[in-house]
Amino acid sequence: xxxxxxxxxxxxxxPKITITGSKSESNRLLLLQALYPEIDITNLSNSDDSxxxxxxxxxxxxxxxxxxxxxxxxxxxxxxxxxxxxEIVITGSKRMKERPIRILVHALTELGADIExxxxxxxxxxxxxxxxxxxxxxxxxxNVSSQxxxxxxxxxxxxKKGIELTLKGNITSSPYILMTLRLLExxxxxxxxxxxxxxxxxxxxKIDKRSLFVESDWSSASYFYSIIALSKVGTELELSYFKExxxxxxxxxxxxxxxFGVQTExxxxxxxxxxxxxxxxxxxxxxxxxxxxxxxxxIVVTCFGLGLECKLTGLHTLKIKETxxxxxxxxxxxxLGGQVKITGDSLHLYKSSNIVKDxxxxxxxxxxxxxxxxxxxxxxxxxxxDSNVVSKSYPDFWxxxxxxxxxxxxxxxx
Numbered sequence: 001x002x003x004x005x006x007x008x009x010x011x012x013x014x015p016k017i018t019i020t021g022s023k024s025e026s027n028r029l030l031l032l033q034a035l036y037p038e039i040d041i042t043n044l045s046n047s048d049d050s051x052x053x054x055x056x057x058x059x060x061x062x063x064x065x066x067x068x069x070x071x072x073x074x075x076x077x078x079x080x081x082x083x084x085x086x087e088i089v090i091t092g093s094k095r096m097k098e099r100p101i102r103i104l105v106h107a108l109t110e111l112g113a114d115i116e117x118x119x120x121x122x123x124x125x126x127x128x129x130x131x132x133x134x135x136x137x138x139x140x141x142x143n144v145s146s147q148x149x150x151x152x153x154x155x156x157x158x159x160k161k162g163i164e165l166t167l168k169g170n171i172t173s174s175p176y177i178l179m180t181l182r183l184l185e186x187x188x189x190x191x192x193x194x195x196x197x198x199x200x201x202x203x204x205x206k207i208d209k210r211s212l213f214v215e216s217d218w219s220s221a222s223y224f225y226s227i228i229a230l231s232k233v234g235t236e237l238e239l240s241y242f243k244e245x246x247x248x249x250x251x252x253x254x255x256x257x258x259x260f261g262v263q264t265e266x267x268x269x270x271x272x273x274x275x276x277x278x279x280x281x282x283x284x285x286x287x288x289x290x291x292x293x294x295x296x297x298x299i300v301v302t303c304f305g306l307g308l309e310c311k312l313t314g315l316h317t318l319k320i321k322e323t324x325x326x327x328x329x330x331x332x333x334x335x336l337g338g339q340v341k342i343t344g345d346s347l348h349l350y351k352s353s354n355i356v357k358d359x360x361x362x363x364x365x366x367x368x369x370x371x372x373x374x375x376x377x378x379x380x381x382x383x384x385x386d387s388n389v390v391s392k393s394y395p396d397f398w399x400x401x402x403x404x405x406x407x408x409x410x411x412x413x414x
Contacts, residue, residue: 021214083130135159175249290314
């Protein structure tokens with residue numbers, strides 16, 4: 001499906017939007033629920049990724065296909081390795097077979113898992129023979145995807161020795177690691193994280209029945225921060241359900257978008273976003289996003305829409321996402337009239353005052369490409385190719401955009 005987004009002007013006060021649970025929290029809790037069935041989850045993410053994760057955990061099939069779901073690939077690789085007597089092949093889309101998993105597989109096999117590559121060494125698909133293994137000490141580079149680390153930590157309670165994980169170097173996306181540890185602690189598992197050493201104890205007890213509420217997804221909220229930043233002063237929008245003290249690293253949005261004139265007011269179970277002032281066009285936005293790389297696309301497009309220069313670093317993990325997000329951002333922004341320079345871990349957007357209208361944005365099977373560029377409808381008319389890709393994380397995105405007054409029109413082809 002392709003969409004036309006016509007240039008729109010929003011009212012000052014916009015309808016309230018409710019975003020479903022965090023994909024990151026949901027997928028962690030789904031794995032923990034599979035290990036500890038006493039857990040009940042409320043406000044679960046309705047994303048494709050979480051549905052695929054849930055389906056895979058309930059499946060008795062010998063082949064598990066997780067399509068584009070990178071988190072599911074990493075978490076399920078760890079999960080099935082600790083299922084004694086179960087033998088499965090886990091595979092995915094063409095792009096998934098290009099996304100590296102060697103670091104995780106190496107760590108798991110060091111701990112005692114039985115995993116082999118079916119095609120190319122270091123990449124899915126994988127054959128996993130589930131077994132009991134003791135766990136213990138393992139070392140991993142710290143600057144890898146935090147999902148590799150979280151995958152190990154989530155299964156650690158089921159290992160007789162737990163896991164003592166030593167991280168070498170500077171840690172990437174540490175809020176996601178802390179999220180995993182906090183969720184483990186919620187069910188009674190002992191954890192510690194000191195001096196780049198993470199310990200998760202074995203935990204073979206039956207836990208008391210409990211219901212865990214998933215906070216709404218801050219990554220999904222980022223697109224509405226961008227919309228408010230690109231709106232006129234006084235524009236206001238309420239989003240539910242969000243907390244001031246969040247487990248999600250992308251909650252840094254609240255502070256970051258102050259620099260774009262957006263105020264965040266925390267209420268009991270929601271936030272109010274308000275555009276309180278205009279921004280000096282000579283402002284240069286400089287951010288290290290090593291702890292929240294998933295909001296990089298949103299921030300770059302916000303800067304482009306406001307005619308601002310920005311310099312973003314800490315982006316090395318963007319190269320192994322659904323697409324190489326640095327290359328894709330450069331391509332699409334330059335099609336819109338921007339000037340962009342990228343390295344292996346940074347992006348520099350130069351100041352630009354003109355936006356080319358009626359450009360068709362390619363999404364590269366990447367949900368965040370589609371959603372990050374959508375707020376530009378407040379500045380120009382544009383097209384979004386393969387717009388249904390948003391279902392990976394936010395199936396209701398286009399419906400929610402329409403609800404606040406952005407013109408979203410289905411078209412047959414581009």
